[in-house]
Amino acid sequence: MRHHLMNIYRLGIKELWSLRRDPMMIFLIVWTFTAAIYMAATTMPETLHNAPIAIVDEDASALSARIASAFYPPRFTQPARLILNEVDPGLDAGRYTFVLDIPPNFQRDVLAGRSPRIQLNVDATRMSQAFSGNAYVQQIVMGEVNEFVQRYRGSTVPPVDLALRARFNPALEQSWFGGLMEVVNNVTMLSIILTGAALIREREHGTVEHLLVMPVTPTEIMFAKVWACGLVVLVAATLSLNLVIRGALHVPIEGSVLLFLAGTALHLFATTSMGIFMATLARSMPQFGLLLMLTLMPLQILSGSLTPRESMPELVQNLMLLAPTTHYTELSQAILYRGAGLDLVWKPFAYLLVIGAVLFSLSLARFRKAIGQMA
Structure with missing residues (x-):
C-alpha cells in the first residue's frame, strides 16, 4: 500500500x-x-438600469408633462423628446428601448372620463429590459394619471400592510x-x-x-x-x-x-x-x-x-x-x-x-x- x-x-x-x-x-x-x-x-444585469426611453408628446398638456417628468435615473435615462416620424428610425437604430406616444387631447379625454389610449413601443430585442421595463412604464403612467385625476399626490392606505424581508441578501446586490x-x-x-x-x-x-x-x-x-x-x-x-x-x-x-x-x-x-x-x-x-x-x-x-x-x-x-x-x-x-x-x-x-x-x-x-x- x-x-x-x-x-x-x-x-x-x-x-x-x-x-x-x-x-x-x-x-x-x-x-x-x-x-x-x-x-x-x-x-450582472440589473432588473432595470439606465433603460433608454423617448417620449412623443402630442398633447403638450400638464398631464403629459407630468408623465414625462416621472421617468428619471437610475431606472431610466433622461427621456428624449421626439416627434412622431422619428420613432421608427430611433427604434431601428437601437437608440431607445421604450418610446411612449402620448396622443392629442389626452388630458381632456382623461378628465372627461373617457378611456384614451397611450402607445408604448418596445424594442423587444433587448430582452432583459423589455421584459421588466414595460411593467414599470405602465405602473408609472397609471400612477401619474390617477394622482392627476385625484388632484393630489398620495396613495390610499392598503387594507394589508405587507412587510418585505429579503433574507441572505438584504440589499439585493x-x-x-x-x-x-x-x-x-x-x-x-x-x-x-x-x-x-x-x-x-x-x-x-x-x-x-x-x-x-x-x-x-x-x-x-x-x-x-x-x-x-x-x-x-x-x-x-x-x-x-x-x-x-x-x-x-x-x-x-x-x-x-x-x-x-x-x-x-x-x-x-x-x-x-x-x-x-x-x-x-x-x-x-x-x-x-x-x-x-x-x-x-x-x-x-x-x-x-x-x-x-x-x-x-x-x-x-x-x-x-x-x-x-x-x-x-x-x-x-x-x-x-x-x-x-x-x-x-x-x-x-x-x-x-x-x-x-x-x-x-x-x-x-x-x-x-x-x-x-x-x-
Missing part, C-alpha cells in the same frame, strides 16, 4: 511540474479565478450572486480542462509511452492526475474566495468555508474523472475543446446555478440528478448563501461521493483500454 501511495504522490508531483511549465494554462487558471469572477460579478456562482461554475470548468489537457498533452508529447514502461499501474496514473489537478483548482478557489469575493467584491460568506471546500473536493473527484474520460475519447486538443462545449454548457446551465431547477421541465430535473454539478450547486448555495451546516447538506455530499465513484470507475476502465491500445 505504501508503495502505491508513493507512486501516486510522485506521479502527482510530475503533473504539477508539467503544469508549471505551461504558461498558457497558468494564465488560464489565474484569469479564471480573478478577473473572470470580478467581471461576472460586477456586470447582484454581485453577491454573480461572484459566488462564477466561482462554482469555474471550479467545474477548470477541473475538466486541466485533467483532460494533462492527458492529451502527454499523448501529444509522447510521454505516455514512458509511463507504460515504468512500474506503475493505470490506477496510480489516474489517481495522480486526479489529486494533482484537483489540488490546483481547490487552492485557486480558496484564494479566489478570500481575495476576490471577500476582498475585492466585499461579498459576505455566511457558512463555513471549510465545509464548502470539503464539498468542492468531492465535486473535483467527479469532474476530474470526467475530464480524463473525455480526454480518452478525443484524439487532440481541438476535439477535446468541442467535446467540452457539448458537455460543459448543459452541466452548468441545467445545474440550477443560473435559474432555479424548479422552473425546468420535470424530465430535465430528474436527468440532472445524475450530474455532479446539480448537487454541487445545491450545497454551494446552501453553505455560502444561507450558512447551512452538514446536517442540511449531507445528501448532496453523499450524492457527490456516489457519482464520483461511478465516474472514476468508468473513466478508469476507459483509461485502461486507451493505455492498452497505445501499448
Whole structure:
C-alpha cells in the first residue's frame, strides 16, 4: 500500500511540474479565478438600469408633462423628446428601448372620463429590459394619471400592510450572486480542462509511452492526475474566495468555508474523472475543446446555478440528478448563501461521493483500454 501511495504522490508531483511549465494554462487558471469572477460579478444585469426611453408628446398638456417628468435615473435615462416620424428610425437604430406616444387631447379625454389610449413601443430585442421595463412604464403612467385625476399626490392606505424581508441578501446586490456562482461554475470548468489537457498533452508529447514502461499501474496514473489537478483548482478557489469575493467584491460568506471546500473536493473527484474520460475519447486538443462545449454548457446551465431547477421541465430535473454539478450547486448555495451546516447538506455530499465513484470507475476502465491500445 505504501508503495502505491508513493507512486501516486510522485506521479502527482510530475503533473504539477508539467503544469508549471505551461504558461498558457497558468494564465488560464489565474484569469479564471480573478478577473473572470470580478467581471461576472460586477456586470450582472440589473432588473432595470439606465433603460433608454423617448417620449412623443402630442398633447403638450400638464398631464403629459407630468408623465414625462416621472421617468428619471437610475431606472431610466433622461427621456428624449421626439416627434412622431422619428420613432421608427430611433427604434431601428437601437437608440431607445421604450418610446411612449402620448396622443392629442389626452388630458381632456382623461378628465372627461373617457378611456384614451397611450402607445408604448418596445424594442423587444433587448430582452432583459423589455421584459421588466414595460411593467414599470405602465405602473408609472397609471400612477401619474390617477394622482392627476385625484388632484393630489398620495396613495390610499392598503387594507394589508405587507412587510418585505429579503433574507441572505438584504440589499439585493447582484454581485453577491454573480461572484459566488462564477466561482462554482469555474471550479467545474477548470477541473475538466486541466485533467483532460494533462492527458492529451502527454499523448501529444509522447510521454505516455514512458509511463507504460515504468512500474506503475493505470490506477496510480489516474489517481495522480486526479489529486494533482484537483489540488490546483481547490487552492485557486480558496484564494479566489478570500481575495476576490471577500476582498475585492466585499461579498459576505455566511457558512463555513471549510465545509464548502470539503464539498468542492468531492465535486473535483467527479469532474476530474470526467475530464480524463473525455480526454480518452478525443484524439487532440481541438476535439477535446468541442467535446467540452457539448458537455460543459448543459452541466452548468441545467445545474440550477443560473435559474432555479424548479422552473425546468420535470424530465430535465430528474436527468440532472445524475450530474455532479446539480448537487454541487445545491450545497454551494446552501453553505455560502444561507450558512447551512452538514446536517442540511449531507445528501448532496453523499450524492457527490456516489457519482464520483461511478465516474472514476468508468473513466478508469476507459483509461485502461486507451493505455492498452497505445501499448
